[in-house]
Amino acid sequence: MKLVTTLYRQFQHLVHEMAKFGLVGVLGLVVDLPIYNWLVFNNPLVLADSGVGMLHHKPLTAKLISTTVATIVTYFGNRYWTWRHRERSGLHREYVLFFVLNGIGLLIAAGCLAFSRYVLDLHTWLSDNIAANFIGLGLGTLFRFWSYRKFVFKEEIALDEVEHTPAPNSPAELDDTESTGDLPAVR
Numbered sequence: 001m002k003l004v005t006t007l008y009r010q011f012q013h014l015v016h017e018m019a020k021f022g023l024v025g026v027l028g029l030v031v032d033l034p035i036y037n038w039l040v041f042n043n044p045l046v047l048a049d050s051g052v053g054m055l056h057h058k059p060l061t062a063k064l065i066s067t068t069v070a071t072i073v074t075y076f077g078n079r080y081w082t083w084r085h086r087e088r089s090g091l092h093r094e095y096v097l098f099f100v101l102n103g104i105g106l107l108i109a110a111g112c113l114a115f116s117r118y119v120l121d122l123h124t125w126l127s128d129n130i131a132a133n134f135i136g137l138g139l140g141t142l143f144r145f146w147s148y149r150k151f152v153f154k155e156e157i158a159l160d161e162v163e164h165t166p167a168p169n170s171p172a173e174l175d176d177t178e179s180t181g182d183l184p185a186v187r
Contacts (some may be wrong), residue, residue: 017082021145024077028070033133035066039127050125059117060110063132067109071102083153094152101147108143109136 034044036040039062043050075098078150109132116122116131 017149018145020082021078024074024082025141027077028074029133029137031073032066032070032137033129036062037071037125038131038134039065042126043125050124059113059128059132063110064106064115067102067106071099072101075099078148078153083148097152098148101144101152105140105144108140109133110135112139135161 014174038044038053040059041050041056042053053062065181075095076097079094111134112166113128114131116127120127120130122128
């Protein structure tokens, strides 16, 4: 049990970020799914194949529209909740990077949808939702989590490191110096 507790403490911050990211993603899915299914199948409730929507023969366009709307919602959720503790690098820079990386995530989902529609020749609401919103979204989500942490919402400054850094010329620093006046030894 001690091993599990130790591992959790080491990865606690990551686990919390993943949980928040997941909840924001669920909110994005709640926005994305009804829009896509309304545009393609004229049924925002995702209950069954109920007909032909205005973009029935353009599912990739419908996916682009639904994902764009969901991206706007998830940006604000991730910026102001998931990664609110991270350093801000400017709204314009973050927003552009977020949309570019979301575009790559969209390409992943659209690629799965296109494969299902145009290679496997599956045109039902179930096959579309499995391809785009389960497989494609799952793969895209893994990419998004990694890329947002790496490129959009930069790493925060560790407060414990700042608090524990000895002041210049403190006794702790002086003990590490050699008699030649060189810089402190690195441990």
